[in-house]
Amino acid sequence: MKAKSFAGYDIFLAVGIAALLWFFSFSVNYGQFWIKIILSALCLAGLALWFGSRKRFPNFDANAIMLGAASAAILYLIFWIGGKTSGMILPFASQQVSGIYAKVLGPPTWMLVLFLFFITGPCEEVFWRGYVQDKLMNRLGSWRGWAAATLLYAGFHLVTFNFMLIAAAGVAGAFWGLMYMQNRRLAPAIVSHSLWSVFAFAIIPIMTPGA
Numbered sequence: 001m002k003a004k005s006f007a008g009y010d011i012f013l014a015v016g017i018a019a020l021l022w023f024f025s026f027s028v029n030y031g032q033f034w035i036k037i038i039l040s041a042l043c044l045a046g047l048a049l050w051f052g053s054r055k056r057f058p059n060f061d062a063n064a065i066m067l068g069a070a071s072a073a074i075l076y077l078i079f080w081i082g083g084k085t086s087g088m089i090l091p092f093a094s095q096q097v098s099g100i101y102a103k104v105l106g107p108p109t110w111m112l113v114l115f116l117f118f119i120t121g122p123c124e125e126v127f128w129r130g131y132v133q134d135k136l137m138n139r140l141g142s143w144r145g146w147a148a149a150t151l152l153y154a155g156f157h158l159v160t161f162n163f164m165l166i167a168a169a170g171v172a173g174a175f176w177g178l179m180y181m182q183n184r185r186l187a188p189a190i191v192s193h194s195l196w197s198v199f200a201f202a203i204i205p206i207m208t209p210g211a
Contacts, residue, residue, distance in 0.1 A: 010051040011135045018044055018127065019156060026103075027159045033103055034115060041123035048131035058130075058187035067179075068191020075175050075196050076206070079168070083206045086164065096164040097207060104201050112202040121194030128153050128173065129180040129189050137181065146181050150174045172196070 021040035025033065058064070086093040107115065128149065137145030153173035157166045176189045200206050 011132065014044075014047045014051055014127075015132065015152065017047060022156045023159045026157075032106075034107055038115060038119050041120045041127075044127035045123035048127040052131040052134070058185070058190060060187045060191070064185060064187035065191055067188040069195060071175070071179060071188065071192040072195035072199070075172065075192065076199055076204075078171065078175075079200060079206050082171070090163075093164055094207075096162050099162060100165050101201070101205055101207070105205075109202050113198050116197040116201060117194045121197050122190045125176065125186060125190045125193050129176055130186045133177055133180055134184065142181050146174075146177045150177050153177075 018040075021043060025036040025040050028036075083097065087097075105112070132152065133145060133149035135145075136148045139145065140148060150170065150173045154166055154170035157169040160166070172193075176193055179189045179192065180186065
């Protein structure tokens with residue numbers, strides 16, 4: 001069946017499939033987390049490429065790499081400050097952050113870096129910014145499309161029942177969404193997401209006080 005057969009409905013189908021995949025990855029106690037999340041991310045990227053109209057390969061030029069690296073550093077700083085302050089304000093923050101890392105920090109560090117940099121980061125950006133946000137901006141306008149995509153990205157993490165992860169997804173999704181909205185270039189967002197994930201989860205984890 002050709003992708004055009006779903007014209008007008010493809011985004012609803014893709015988002016519905018994404019919701020099921022995220023629920024299975026985060027909330028179903030069956031299988032290894034990283035196998036589930038990698039397969040889910042690859043599936044989402046495949047859906048984006050199948051349904052999406054922006055199928056050209058992102059241009060990873062020097063500007064895209066520098067912008068992505070600089071924005072990843074800024075976002076890491078935002079999360080570092082947020083991690084320190086949330087631990088002092090929210091009594092449940094440390095426990096929830098520890099829960100996130102308990103799920104993520106399973107494989108060896110080198111393997112985790114490969115997963116985050118080459119699979120989950122790029123695949124999530126291809127789906128959420130390159131396809132979902134792009135579609136929503138075309139239909140709703142730039143700012144409304146960005147807001148809707150950000151709410152969806154954060155909302156998909158509700159299945160974790162982890163406030164800190166939901167809030168983190170909202171902040172990160174809004175940040176990468178703004179990057180994409182500026183010029184609809186996917187490469188800087190991919191670099192930013194991939195580098196930020198590597199440092200935040202594998203190299204220098206962002207822990208709250210007491211975690």
